[in-house]
Amino acid sequence: MSSGPTQTTGVNRVSPVLIGLIVTAIFALIVVAALAFISGQQPPADATTGTRAALVDPGAYSSGVTALEPKAVEPFTLQSADGVVTLESLRGRYTLIYFGYTYCPDFCPSTMTDWRVIRKALGEDAADVTFMLVSVDPARDTPDVLRDYVSRFDPAIVGATADDATLTPMTEQFGAYYDVVESSDTPYYIVNHTTSQFLIDPEGNFVAVYTFGTAVDAIVADLQARLHAHS
Numbered sequence: 001m002s003s004g005p006t007q008t009t010g011v012n013r014v015s016p017v018l019i020g021l022i023v024t025a026i027f028a029l030i031v032v033a034a035l036a037f038i039s040g041q042q043p044p045a046d047a048t049t050g051t052r053a054a055l056v057d058p059g060a061y062s063s064g065v066t067a068l069e070p071k072a073v074e075p076f077t078l079q080s081a082d083g084v085v086t087l088e089s090l091r092g093r094y095t096l097i098y099f100g101y102t103y104c105p106d107f108c109p110s111t112m113t114d115w116r117v118i119r120k121a122l123g124e125d126a127a128d129v130t131f132m133l134v135s136v137d138p139a140r141d142t143p144d145v146l147r148d149y150v151s152r153f154d155p156a157i158v159g160a161t162a163d164d165a166t167l168t169p170m171t172e173q174f175g176a177y178y179d180v181v182e183s184s185d186t187p188y189y190i191v192n193h194t195t196s197q198f199l200i201d202p203e204g205n206f207v208a209v210y211t212f213g214t215a216v217d218a219i220v221a222d223l224q225a226r227l228h229a230h231s
Helices: 016-040 107-128 143-151 164-172 216-227
Strands: 055-057 065-072 077-080 083-086 094-100 129-135 158-161 178-181 190-193 197-200 205-210
Touching: 065 216, 077 143, 094 107, 094 216, 107 129, 107 216, 129 143, 143 158, 205 216
Parallel strands: 094 129, 129 158
Antiparallel strands: 065 205, 077 083, 077 158, 094 197, 178 190, 197 205
């Protein structure tokens, strides 16, 4: 006796192409969510402090090399291992100031390394620019400690500091800030601080900001342009 045609049953298979489309869609959703989260972590436009940029105009962060309308810097008195440093003693040369501290684990040594490269690239012009690390951690950074620290990068860099009564108004006039985060458990506390560099011209005016991460070549070019503007 012949039997009728055999019928087979089974689970319908999903097309590999469809699977690929589903996986791609899920991945895209994950990327979009991640970007949205990162965007939400950025500082608001009206923030007054930042770790990677200095506020130089209300509601705006500097970016790269920011030239400013010259603004007279208020007098200040700092102490270095070689003596007193004042605004008056810096006249006649450009002065590049960075507010940091010797226990800084990242931004400060990176900036000091950049300064060594910048000074070398400037060649003879380096003699017309003072590079000065102003410590915002005077409790640990004595003038001698500062001298030893900056000498590891370039002996020509000046290390100076003062008490908070001097440092607070000094940083504020550049749109910078610092905040000592002390811990009772360890002497190795952190100091939050602005990481931009601030340029003073030979007449004692605040004239430019270099944001952290600005290419060394860009800083060198800006300094050389200023140094040779009237030559």
